[in-house]
Amino acid sequence: MRLTLKIWRQQTRSASGKFVTYSVDNVNSDMSMLECLDVLNEQLIENGDDPVAFEHDCREGICGSCGFMINGIAHGPLPATTVCQLTMRHFRDGQELVLEPWRAKAFPLIKDLVVDRRSFDRIIAAGGYISVSTGSAPDGNAILVPKESADRAMDAAACIGCGACVAACPNASAALFTGAKIAHLGILPQGKPERDIRAIRMVTQMNAEGFGGCTNIGECIGVCPKEIPLEVIAAMNRDYFRGSWRERDNVVTTLRPFTEWSTGSKLKVDPHSGN
DSSP: OOEEEEEEEOSSSSSOOEEEEEEEOSOOTTOBHHHHHHHHHHHHHHTTOOOOOOOOSSSSSSSOOOOOEETTEETOSSTTOOGGGOBGGGSOTTOEEEEEOOOOTTSOEEETTEEOOHHHHHHHHHHOSOOSOOOSOOOTTSSOOOHHHHHHHHHHHTOOOOOHHHHHSTTOBOHHHHHHHHHHHHTSGGGGGGHHHHHHHHHHHHHHTTOBOOOOOOHHHHHOTTOOOTHHHHHHHHHHHHHHHHTTTSOOOOOOOOOSOOTTOOOOOOTTOOO
16 A cells, blocks of 8 residues: 655744655555554655654553644544544555644644644643542542433543644634533532632633634534533533632632743643733
8 A cells, every 4th residue: 555645844843844745655554644654754764864753652542642634634534533543444545645733823833743732731730630638549439429420521531632622623722622621520529619610710721822712613523532522612611600700709820831842841830820
């Protein structure tokens, strides 16, 4: 199997980028998209060229690290599938594939197909947790949770934070991601005490990061590899509006976005700084 890959190449955030076309021969139909890029990179390294930079980790569709546009579709043409799970049998012999990174102001490009998604980390750090100290892990049946609530919470918690929803949205909105992270905690009894302030903090941080507003177009759910339902956005809006009234006297600060990428560094946030 032979494929032509038209890939966006850009050395640094400030450098100008362009599409470069590569021919990849002897592609096995059982390869994943990332394995196909591995083959291409081996060829480039052997020729003394710079390999294509792309992000990956588990390669099992659960870490959310991988992700880029394939022929204009986030994660490619197969529904509910991440790039690392997308096998080459879904493409035709001789087909041309256009690969480019997520395009969003809040996802600054690092190199080639890699973007900086730490804005998602800052949204989580703003309130995507339960702050009450509970000591050791409680017995599994100590807090009774109705099955319907547990199922809905698990559906929202399936979000892997890949960023496909942002890339597909015409507004570059992070509402589906933020809504999922708010909903999966707010549905459960453990998360209800901080439900209002959590929504305010996370939505405020989302807005501070420069994501666009949600206009319910629905492109996000069309490309979400975990099929997060659109209803999490409605749940986020409900919690935010209710919290805006109940918590109106609380001052909410945001975490300062870091614009410079430091290779190998961990998440850097300053909880005491406001925008």
